[in-house]
Amino acid sequence: MATLTLRNIKKVYGDVEVIQDLSLDIEDREFVVLVGPSGCGKSTLLRMIAGLEEISGGDLSIDDERVNELPPDRRGLAMVFQSYALYPHMTVADNMAFALRLAGVSREERMAKVGEAAKILHLEPLLDRKPRALSGGQRQRVAIGRAIVREPRVFLFDEPLSNLDAALRVQMRIEIARLHNSLDATMIYVTHDQVEAMTMADKIVVMNAGHIEQVGSPLDLYHHPESLFVAGFIGSPKMNFIEAKIASVGGDGTKVALSDGTKVAVPVSGGGMSSGDAVTLGVRPEDLTAVANDQATGGDLAGRVVVAERLGGETFLYTEVLDGQTLNLKGPGAMTYRVNDAIRLRIDGATCHLFRDDGKALPRLARNPMADLDAEPVAPGAAG
Amino acid sequence: MPTSQRHKLMMSLLGWVVAFLVFFPILWMFLTSFKTELDAVSGTPNIFFEPTLENYAAVQERADYFRFAMNSIIISFGSTILALVFAIPAAYAMAFFPSKRTRGTLLWMLSTKMLPPVGVLVPVYLIFRDLQLLDSHLGLVIVFALMNLPIIVWMLFTFFKEVPKDILEAGRMDGASPRQELRFILIPLSVPGIASTGLLSVILAWNEAFWSLNLTTVAAAPLTAFIASFSSPEGLFWAKLSAASTMAIAPILIFGWLSQKQLVRGLTFGAVK
Known part of the structure; x- marks a missing residue:
């Protein structure tokens, strides 16, 4: 005790x-x-x-x-x-x-x-x-x-x-x-x-x-x-941070625009923010996906592979997009991209985070069910 | 011959030459002690002579060597033990709980060694007279301990610095008081360092002449006083003086020889790591 x-x-x-x-x-x-x-x-x-x-x-x-x-x-x-x-x-x-x-x-x-x-x-x-x-x-x-x-x-x-x-x-x-x-x-x-x-x-x-x-x-x-x-500290590889501006604030989330005009809708409350405010968009490397050219839509970021680290079971790609910004992507081991290959990255807004310029996160509209998994009481004898 | 081998040969040759030069006075003294007084003062140094023990007999006849030797042993070991008793806690505190003034304190302690002893002879003599410590073992033990204390603290400080702090902190977590920390952890871990420090202190005390000549007469006089008594006003007796000196340094020479491994290890401890 x-x-x-x-x-x-x-x-x-x-x-x-x-x-x-x-x-x-x-x-x-x-x-x-x-x-x-x-x-x-x-x-x-x-x-x-x-x-x-x-x-x-x-x-x-x-x-x-x-x-x-x-x-x-x-x-x-x-x-x-x-x-x-x-x-x-x-x-x-x-x-x-x-x-x-x-x-x-x-x-x-x-x-x-x-x-x-x-x-x-x-x-x-x-x-x-x-x-x-x-x-x-x-x-x-x-x-x-x-x-x-x-x-x-x-x-x-x-x-x-x-x-x-x-x-x-x-x-x-x-x-x-x-x-x-x-x-x-x-x-x-x-x-x-x-x-x-x-x-x-x-x-x-x-x-x-x-x-x-x-x-x-x-x-x-x-x-x-x-x-x-x-x-930035929790999660490996580190979360990607992209400069963005608020495009619109609504009840079902906040929409931001990247420097190239790409819009991303993030399910966070934009309370107190207004259109045009500078924010940082956070995307985990595991939430980025590489899409083939024929599936491309307007919402994808075009870039180039700078470094490819292959661990066998998974692959880390370091890519350059949006005029020199580096984005890391974590994908399956079977990814065939090589250094200098062109790549298109799709950002899924649902998994993204937004941070104000003082570093504080905008609160998410809904809790991720996984976040409360460990709070469940463990039955005696179940562990060990 | 390859250059590396030649280099090695030159280095060892140089080593032997330096060692011989350092040792030569002792060798010469040793040889002289077996000469007759006439041979000893002869203008042409000779190494071939008829050895004689008459000097040793004469020396022993004039003064009781063993009494002086016993005094030397008591005083040098006594002062070393006394100094260690004070120096170990002091070095422990300075090595593991340094304050802003620790460095200054250490330097100040060392600076006391720069004072010529004769500068404090009169006050020390008068204090000793009043406390009746003149010509006593205790008096010399105290003086020698104080004389060597700065060096001993410094040496122990460097040895203790080598002991990882974590180990003592683990001891503290296990419930060791400062005294138990010293007794069960720090001292057992520092035995080589403490031994070589003690050894150096014994040698320094053994060779000390200034205080022992001035503060003793008969009862507590150590071997340095014994030697000095042979440079007498009656004239210079080189051979007898040499015999007396040989007898005086013999015990510490043997002691040093036996513990040279410990001594060398201690003096170079931490130099390579």
């Missing part, structure tokens, strides 16, 4: 305010991912929760108890570091038992708890080894084991997978997700990798320059980004 409440949290280094007035609620057993570009303050925020960094202002409460001044170990948290931070001179077992040893737990009990954690993480054959004799993935598992042994109220992960190679990262990602299900623990996970955020989180907190841009479920952020920043 652990809920976390952050109220008006601030962090100041000298004259620089790295975190400004941040508030956030984390529910019991929730898997929350803090995501954002480097330097956005996500690691600092995690370290403040951990107690490794002083909180300059505001209140941090765990289970309704203010913990601002409590030392790290008294907050009932455990942290997994990016560098693993194992004690190099201790065996795997001693590494995992260190906290219990400091707490004065008897040797038998210590060994029993370490054995239990080792079983969950398949570390039993490695217990007598020193960290330097382990591979990266094994070290990370020991670091997680060290956290489990303490039976913390909240697990904190600081970019735990960024030192692993791609294949191992996928495997550990699944393992951590499984662990979350079986331990029923609250977890806070920091990453700059939006794929990790999308795949693991119950709730994603997108941070930018010291403040929260948006909080929501992965698909909520994907389908209903509230700002240009979130739209």
Whole structure:
């Protein structure tokens, strides 16, 4: 059982305010991912929760108890570091038992708890080894084991997978997700990798320059980004942004005109906007389609392929349209376009987003059904 | 011969020449200690002579070598331990909790080494007289510890800097107090660095002459005082002086030889990584 409440949290280094007035609620057993570009303050925020960094202002409460001044170990948290931070001179077992040893737990009990954690993480054959004799993935598992042994109220992960190679990262990602299900623990996970955020989180907190841009479920952020920043950050490849002007505002949506005169109707409310206002049209690469010349209509953008990346199962095309603007398109693996081929791109207005020039999104008229999928309660026992 | 091999040969030759030059005075002193006083002062240096142990006998007869050696051991190891007790927490604080003034503090500490010791001789002497620390082990232990403290803090600081901060933070998350952090994590991880720092401190204290000559007479006099007593007003006795010096440096030479691996590793630690 652990809920976390952050109220008006601030962090100041000298004259620089790295975190400004941040508030956030984390529910019991929730898997929350803090995501954002480097330097956005996500690691600092995690370290403040951990107690490794002083909180300059505001209140941090765990289970309704203010913990601002409590030392790290008294907050009932455990942290997994990016560098693993194992004690190099201790065996795997001693590494995992260190906290219990400091707490004065008897040797038998210590060994029993370490054995239990080792079983969950398949570390039993490695217990007598020193960290330097382990591979990266094994070290990370020991670091997680060290956290489990303490039976913390909240697990904190600081970019735990960024030192692993791609294949191992996928495997550990699944393992951590499984662990979350079986331990029923609250977890806070920091990453700059939006794929990790999308795949693991119950709730994603997108941070930018010291403040929260948006909080929501992965698909909520994907389908209903509230700002240009979130739209660009969530989704891979990145959303395409095209300069446009409002053509007309109506009850069933807003129509915009691109620089070449192409009109696109987007189902968002154009409240407060008037014809001629500059906006940014957002189109996800997966929502762009390439159309053959014989099917072309007036609403298509003509362009040229600049780079083609073929991954086998899918193809990314980087195209140039509208006098030098780059649009990315994600298509099936069987696409035959080559570099310098002419291409026609069709924009489906129904899936597009519109952003005002202050970066805020115009609200969609209807919610995407997928955005609320994760909000459905999971039946007990269904997971894991 | 290929150039790379010739280059290697030249380098090792150069290395041997430099090593010989550095070692030569010690070698010469060692040889002189086995000469008669007459041979020792002869104008033409000779390496072929009838070796004799009479100097060693004479030296031992005039002064009790082992008492001086014991004093040297007590003082140099005692001062090293005392200095480490203060330097480890200081270096820990500066390496892991630096403030705006940490750099300045470190430089200031080092700057105290630039003061000629004789500048503070009179006040220190008077303080020691009042505290009855003159000619006592404790007195020299304190002076040597203070003398070496800046260097020890600096060395430990650089060693501690090499320890990843994350590891200590993990310890803090696991509930370690600062003292437990030092005891269970930082010190075990820095054993090579602490050992070479200690070694250097022992050697520096062993060779120190200024304070030991001025603050001791008989009871706590270390080997440096023992040597000095042979450059006596009665005249110069090169052979006996050499014998005394050889006996004085022998223990530290052997000690240094045994731990040279540790010493070299410590002094170049962090240089290649």
